[in-house]
Amino acid sequence: MNDIIIKIKNLTKTFDGGIIKALNGINLEVQEREFVAIIGPSGCGKSTLLNMIGGLDMPDSGEVFVAGKDLLKERDLARFRSQRVGFIFQLHNLIPTLSALENVQIPMFGSRLTKSEAKRKAYRLLEMVGLEERMESLVPQLSSGERQRLAIARALANSPQIILADEPTGNLDVQSGDRILRLLQLINKQEEVTLVLVTHSESVAKAANRIIYMLDGKIWEEL
Numbered sequence: 001m002n003d004i005i006i007k008i009k010n011l012t013k014t015f016d017g018g019i020i021k022a023l024n025g026i027n028l029e030v031q032e033r034e035f036v037a038i039i040g041p042s043g044c045g046k047s048t049l050l051n052m053i054g055g056l057d058m059p060d061s062g063e064v065f066v067a068g069k070d071l072l073k074e075r076d077l078a079r080f081r082s083q084r085v086g087f088i089f090q091l092h093n094l095i096p097t098l099s100a101l102e103n104v105q106i107p108m109f110g111s112r113l114t115k116s117e118a119k120r121k122a123y124r125l126l127e128m129v130g131l132e133e134r135m136e137s138l139v140p141q142l143s144s145g146e147r148q149r150l151a152i153a154r155a156l157a158n159s160p161q162i163i164l165a166d167e168p169t170g171n172l173d174v175q176s177g178d179r180i181l182r183l184l185q186l187i188n189k190q191e192e193v194t195l196v197l198v199t200h201s202e203s204v205a206k207a208a209n210r211i212i213y214m215l216d217g218k219i220w221e222e223l
Helices: 046-053 077-084 100-108 115-128 144-155 174-190
Strands: 004-015 020-031 035-039 061-066 085-089 162-166 194-199 210-215 218-222
Touching (some): 004 046, 020 061, 035 046, 100 115, 100 144
Parallel strands (some): 035 194, 085 162
Antiparallel strands (some): 004 020, 004 061, 210 218
C-alpha cells in the first residue's frame, strides 16, 4: 500500500466574517500516486480545498499535512510549493510574451539546473505533451488546448510529487478536453505523480481512480 501524501483533519474555512462556510469540517487522505477527482457544484468549497492543499491559503482551523509537511507550521510556503507541488489552472497563468519553451523553464530558475539542463528538460516536457514543434511559439499563437498542455508541461518543470488541477478542461471543447484528461492519466502513471483534480463535470471526474463529492463545504460521498 502506498503512503499517505495528503492528510487533512477537521478543516474549516469561512469568508465574509464567518457568514460563508467554504469548508466545514473536511477530513481527507490521499495516497501517493493516486488520481483523485473532487466534484461538486460551484461554491461547494472544492477550489478552496485545493488551495489549502497547495498552501495558497490557510484554514481557520484544522490540520493540513502535505508531502510530510505541516503546512500551518511551514515557514516558507513559496519554497514548499516550488519543490513539491505543480499547479494547473483553468486560465493557464502563462506569460504571453514568452515562448512555450521559456514558459516551461520559468519554474526552474533558482533550481540547481544549469541553463542548458533546464532547456533540455523543458524540451523533453514539451515532447511529452506533444508541443515540441511549437516550442518557439508565443502563448497567443497557441490554441486553448495547446495552452493547457503547455500549462501541464510547466507544472511538471520541478518534478513535483503532487499536481493540483483546477477545472483543467473548463474552457476546452470536448476533443481537447479528452486529450488533456488522457495526458493527465498518462502523467499520473508514468511519472508516478499524485494528481488531485477539481471539476464540476461527472465525465471529467470519471478519468480519476477515486471520486470525492462535495456539497456545502462538506464531503458527502466517495466512490
